[in-house]
Structure formats: structure tokens, C-alpha cells
Amino acid sequence: MTNAFLSSVARRALARRASRPASLLSSLSSSFTSSITSSSNESQQPNRFHRSNTLARTAVALLTCTALVFAAPAEARKKARHPAVNVTTVLPAPVMRGLEKAHVPLTSMSVVVEKIGDRTPILALNAGKPMMPASTMKLVTTYSGLSILGPDYRWRTNAYADGTVDEHGVLHGNLYIQGTGDPKLVPEELIDLVDKIHKAGITGIDGALVLDKRFFDPSTRDLPPFDDDATAPYNVGPDPLLYAFKSLTFTLTPSPDGTVAIDVLPTLSQLQIDNELHATRGACVGAESAVTPTVTPEASGTVAALFSGDYPVRCGMRSINLAVLDHSQFFAGGFLALWQQTGGTFNGTTREGPVPADARLVAVHQGPVLSDIVRDINKFSNNVMARNLFLTIGAVKEKPPATPEKSANTIRSFLNANGLPMPELALQNGSGLSRDEHISALSLADLLQHANASPVAQVFVESLPVAGVDGTMRNRLKSAPVLGNAHIKTGTLRDVRAIAGYVAGADGQSYVVVSIINDPHAEAAREAHDALLEWIYQGAR
Template identity: 60%
Template sequence: MFASICLGAIINIADVHARSTPKKASVITAGVLPPTVRAALRQAGVKPSSMSVVVERIDAARPILSVNARRAMIPASTIKLVTTFAGLSILGPDFRWQTKAYVDGELKNGVLQGNLYIKGSGDPKLIPEELIDLVEQIRQAGVVRIEGDLVLDKSYFADSTRYVKWFDENANAPYKVNPDPLLYAFKSLTFTLTPQADGKMLISATPPFEQLYITDTLRITPGLCAGWPAAVVPAVQFAADGSTRVAFSGEYPLACGTRVKSVSVLDHTQFFARGFLALWRQSGGTFSGHVREGPYLSEARLVGLHKGPVLAEIVRDINKFSNNSMANNLFLTIGAQSVKPPADLAKSVGAIKQWLRRTGLVMPEFFISNGSGLSNEARISARSLAALLRAANQSPVAQAFVESFPIVGVDGTMRHRLLNTPLVGRARIKTGTLNEVRAIAGYVSAANGASYIVVSMINDPRAPAAQAAHDALLEWVYQRPH
């Protein structure tokens, strides 16, 4: 059932975990979609055969609704549930990534006549608020002026993990940032645009970034806020002097108010270096060397060790906000920790498949090529995903896992879904979206007091128009009479 929260109810893991033998369902399994779901599919022009569904009571052995349940489907971001459950189970909810700093050469009177090495291990949430801790540790070790190089040790991930062939043309979008041992601020510059009453635009950028120059010729106009965010696309240029120049132009309706725009720029090495050096100079440090990649030397001395947030927090960010970069870094970390570094695709896939077998989850159709689901190659059935949700809810990591789901009408990717319905605060649902895919998977606390596992995937060219079918399914589950 669901343990209480201020806005409704969530699954009560303790009650479910105590039951090792599910009761038999009192309802005969139905193989026909509810009328409201069929109507929504018809309205969207989607055939029922394009939809795969499993609904079952959390305390029952048989589903109450099973349609195309064994069919291998493209799950989009609902595959993140496999990644995060595996991560929590294999690494533990309290696992923390480490980013280390080393120096070689002589350090005298604040001057380092040697190199500074930064060794990454794939921290998915290395953001300015986290990286500043490492900067401060290096300063506290007595380093002020670095006369050698900034050397980035990225050996924790194999080189092959850097290059991903995406299936559409928008390869530089922030949601498609490739994994990296020194993933910093999701390799994206985030601009906050605030129109002023005097007709000027205030633009700020994060993270702090070396040699970043912003020009603004935006015209603030009256009228409705239409076309955002496509209407404002910054032009990014990389100058010969090494600077990054970002230009905003066009029209910006005053009615849009403050808006945020993120852009992925540079490669991981340059992005990390410019972010790190900006914080370094802000701290009072100086640097006169070059930036390069390479392993730290065994004789180098440790001068800083930053531990990132615990995995339970990372998993919340991954599932609530469907963060692809974080999911892919976690995916590779599973392989590195299960086998040994450097991480690569084969190690991670193998580790997850072995874990599935140990967990007793048999998924003959299962295929995973990354941790995020940003792939047209991934496959899983609704039946298999429902079995995973049941196993997760009965596992030692149940609380961290279930609490990571978006809450309907409250937060994450479900914040604006099913508002003004009784489902607000009473369902935790992970969503999945690709061009021809819509998916949901999670738990519903129904009006009858029972809790249900719900999984549904739509694979169809018109899937984007079929969100209403999933909403109708969730409402049908909530209104179950028994």
C-alpha cells in the first residue's frame, strides 16, 4: 500500500515487503483494454495492437489487465528503472562517486612547479556546488599558483564510451550529452533570461566558465508568449583565441517572463577545464599551463578528494527528471564496479544481465544498449517490467527506488499530468518518451485502498498523440472497484 506524504499517498514498502507470497487475484485476467483507453487511442489514430499493458495488484500473483504483455517493446526512458534498480542493488543506496586531485613536482610558498591532476570516476552530479569543494581542498593544501599543466585523468571509462551514434539529428542537445568520467554540469551552459521593464534583457549563465562572452540583441516585444523555446536559439561560436561566444537575437515577448535555456557546448575535456579554471580563479588561484588528458602519476600526491551525493539522491534525479546523462554514467559505473575499470558497454550489459538472473527476473526479450533508454534498439516487455517493479518493491532498496518516481501532479515529469483528478499525489509513475514511443511504469494507490503495478508502452508513429490513453489507463486503475 502507500505510506503517507503530505500531498497524497505513496507505496508503503514495509507492508508489501513483509508479504513473501502474493495472494491469488480475485479478478479474472482481462485481455481487453478499458473503453476509455480504447476511445483515447481511437482519437489519436493509434491501433490497440500498438499498446502493451500490464496492470496487477501489488499483493496478487496474476494481472487484472494484460494486453500484448509479452511483446518486446521500445521502452524509452522507462528502461531507467532497470538501470536504477540494478544500481541501487549492486552498488548500494549509500554509494558515492569520488573525484580526486593530485599534484607532482615541488610545492613551495603556494607555487606548484608541477602538474595538477584531476581523476574522475563518473560522478553523475558534479556541478559547481560540488566541484567548489575540490577546489577549496586544493587551495587548503597550499596550492595557489599552478605553473604546470592541468591533467585530466579519464581512464575510468573506456574511450569507446565517448562516442554514441544517436538516432536523430539533434545530437548536440543537452539531453544527449555522452557519458564521461568528468561529466561536469551535464556539459551544458544554462542561461537565465529575464526581460526588464526598460526593454533590456538580463542574461546570466551557469556554471562559471572561462572565456565565455555573451552578446544580446534580443528585442523585447508585447504580446503573448508563443513559440518558446524554439523562438530563442542562441548562436554559439568558438573563437580562435579559445573563447566561447554566445549570441542571443530575435524577439522575446515580455509575457514570457524569466526563462531558462540550456546549450551543450565543447567536448567534455574542454568543458570541465573551463568550468574548473573559472572556479579556481574565483578562489584566488592562478594557472599558466596547458590542459591535457592523461593518467595521474603513481608518485603524485593526493591533495583533494570530493565525494559526490549518495546514489539514492542520484537515482531520484534520474527517475524524477529523466536525466539521461546521469543514467548513462550510472550504467557505466555498474560495469566498472562489477568487473573493473575501465568501464565499457559490454561490462555494464553483462553485469546487469547477471544481476537480473540472480534476482530471479527472466527476460528473454530484454535488450539494453545504454542506461537511459535513449535508443530505438532497447527492448523489454510490459510483463518483464512489471515483474521488475514487483521485485523492486519487495527488495532491501525498495524505499530508495520507489521514492525516486515522479509523483502524479506534484513533481518531475508527472508534475503537469492529471491535474484536478483524484490521482494527484496517489501515483508514482516513470514516463518514457521518444519520437514514436510513449511509456509509463509505476505504482498507483487506488480509491479502493489497494495498490497496483501499472506498465504500458505505445510504439506507434502517432504515439505522441496518445498520452491521453495512458492518463485514461491510470484513472481506470485508480477507480478499480476491487
């Protein structure tokens, strides 16, 4: 084994000891991005980075962290896959107790545990069986994206203009916004494009705002939601001009004087809030109905969000995330709100259409690097960001417009070229929010072994949630010895629970782990998965 680099937790410990406290506090500051980014079905509540809680959990983890050991690329590929991987192995007693308690049979569980760099399983159960992986499918999408596009890949959102600009800065023509699928075009990013348009000398628009969305095929848009909750952010579909995950965050704050303040992020130019809430005394009862507005598009083009009823002061501040409108309406409203807030004027209409060949480029916004995007996708299991990345892979390698078929073919070709054939792999949208996506635990373990020995190993591993510390693992194993020593992607759907990632053992050995449960009682089997991670940390014996 070769100590290629320390685990992300150990690396953070060293970095933080050398840095000023202010830098850490700054990195944990609240923003719109952190509040809405948990738009996954795994975590429907906003992730607001409560500063004190995060610091406390991180401090505990740093005291207990163990370095992950990573094999050198050549060593990781020395050993071929053991031919007897489908032999059932007796599961550890704590795992068995967890399954029995949840009433999950062994036939519903698929497990692979291996040492880093050694593809002979320590534990293998139903290893080659195709399973619904839920959000652990994001490992396939993010590792493929990092390898195919590169960690420094950036999405571009371009602004073009036709017509003339007068001495007052008014564009007598159309402004075109061309999207390429930036997964994190949130307000603090889009304002950069707005500012650059202003700096190009344009302060007013008397033509149309035209949205060029040809980067993704029209068939990828307006897809039916995964379930009946159409306003859930995790159900938002992909789009070339995805803005703020097409979701609004409403925050209600009651006051003793009987009023309830309502804040919304992001602002939309056409959004009108009708506040008929009354702050009341008494127990915190009925807050859920009061905090959920009725959102109605009006014939005038405005969108009314009506809040009504009683809101007990004892309920304190509450937030709710809702997906509203279609992508084009949402983007146009968000762009024009920022445009007008910065002094811009607009007297035209909005529509979709291509950028004319004779239009001139006036501004370009480059989004965050892919390595940052992958971190958000895996830490918070963000479905729509994963879907935009999935389509981008196909568009970049096979030319736009993107289709799921192009992306699936590109990823399969990449996997096959790197000795990772996955005959059972079924890709639909790359996020795992699907009943039609399948992969085996064995294939995911192979991918994790390969990723660990790849040029993008550090970026990939550090994107995974750390047990008891952050992301979708922040509330798990907080009092267990494995705290801070496991980088685990989780997967959650109805009838599906999954974990996949890396564990740094107490004995200095590092492991790959994949476990997927497909069963009506899967929700109750989290204890079994936590027990498996603890068993691995203690030396897998």
C-alpha cells in the same frame, strides 16, 4: 498483505505536519541543479521548481493521498508467474476510447496490471512482447544500481599533484583531476573539490591541468546524438568527468531602458558573451530566435556566444539550455572558472592523461549518495545521469574501464540471480534514449514486484514521479482522483509512450502497472494511459 511502509506521499504528509514551514521552503529553493536537471527528451524546458505552484500542488495531493501497501519479501515471492499471461484481456472502456481517439490499434499496446505481491495479472495484453520502453528502461538501471552498488554508494573525484609547492602556494608541476563518473558534479559540488585543493596549500598552478578519464572506455565517448538536435541536453553522452550535464543555461531578462541582461550558469573560463540584443516594445514575437545564441569556438581558445536581434519586453525573462563543447573542454572551463573565482591562478595548458604513479593525492570530493542520484534520474528522466550510472555499474563490478557490454552483463547477472530472467531484454545505454533497447511489459512488472519487496523498496519507489505533483508527472492528472496516489515513471520518444510504476487504489489495495505503446500515433495516446491509471485507482474494475 503487510503494511511495510506508507507511500512516499503519505510519508511526506506526516513529515511536513511535524516540520517548520521554513524547512519545506528551503528544500524547494531554486539552484542551478534544479534548472538544468530536466535534460531529458521528455522535458526539454528547465525545471525551476516554481515554489508557489509546487506547494499548491503538493498541498492538494496531501489532502487526497492514499497509502501504498507493500508486500513483505516472503509473501511477494509465494506465487509464481501465471502461465496464461499472454491471453488478451478486454481493456477498460475509457482506455479503449483513448486508443480509438488516438488511432492506436491494440497490437501497438502492451499492458500488465497486477496487485502488489500477486503475479497473476488482472489485466494483460501483449504482455510478453518486446517493446521500446523509452525512459521506463531507467527502472532497470536504477533498481539494479541501488541493489548492486547500494543506496549509499558515492562517486569520488580525486585531485593529485606532482612537483613542488612554493611558499606562495604555487604548484610548480601539474594538477591532475581523476573522474569516476559522478552524475551530479554540478557547480555547487565541484566547488568542494576546489576548496579542498586550496586548503591543501595550492593557490596557483604553473603546470598543466590534466584530466584522467580512464574510468570509462574511450569508445563510450563522443557518441553520435540520438537525433538531429545535437545541442539538446538530453543528447549529452556519458563521461568520467561529466560536469553540469555539459550544458549551459542562458537566462535573458529585458528592461524598459532597451537593454537585455544575460546570465549564464555554469560559468566557463573560456566563455565570452557578445550581447547585441535590444529590448523592444510590442507583442511578444520572435523571442525564440533572440534567446538562442550562436556559439563559436575561436582560434584563441575562447568560445563566443553571440546574442543578436530584438527581444520584446513583454516576453519577460526566458531561459534556454544548450549543450556545448566536448566534455574535456567543458570540465576544464568550469573548473578553472571556479578556481579563478576563489583566488586561484593558472598559467598552463589543459590536456587529458593518466595520473602518474608518484603523484600525491591532495583532495577528494565525494558526490551525493546514489539514492539521491536515482531520485534525480527517475523524477526528471535525466538521460546522461542514467548513462553514467549504467557505465558505473559495469566499472565497479567488472573493473574499469567501463563499457556498455560490461554493464549489460552485470545487470543481466543480477536479474538472473534474483529470479528475473528477461530473455527479450536489450540494453544499450540504460537510459531508454535508444531505438535498440527493448523489454516486455511483463518483465518490467516482474522487476517492479521484486523491487517493491526488496531492501531498497522505499528509496526506489520514492524516486518515481508522483501523479500531478512532481517530476515528469507534475502536469498530469492534477484534477483527477488519482492525484498524489500513483508513483509512475514515464517514457517518451517519437512513436513511443510508456508508463510503469505503482498505484495506491481508493479501496486500500496497491497495484503494479506497466503500459507501453509503440506506434506512430503514440503521442496522442496519453489520454489512454491516464484513463488506465484512473481505472486502477478506482479498484481496477
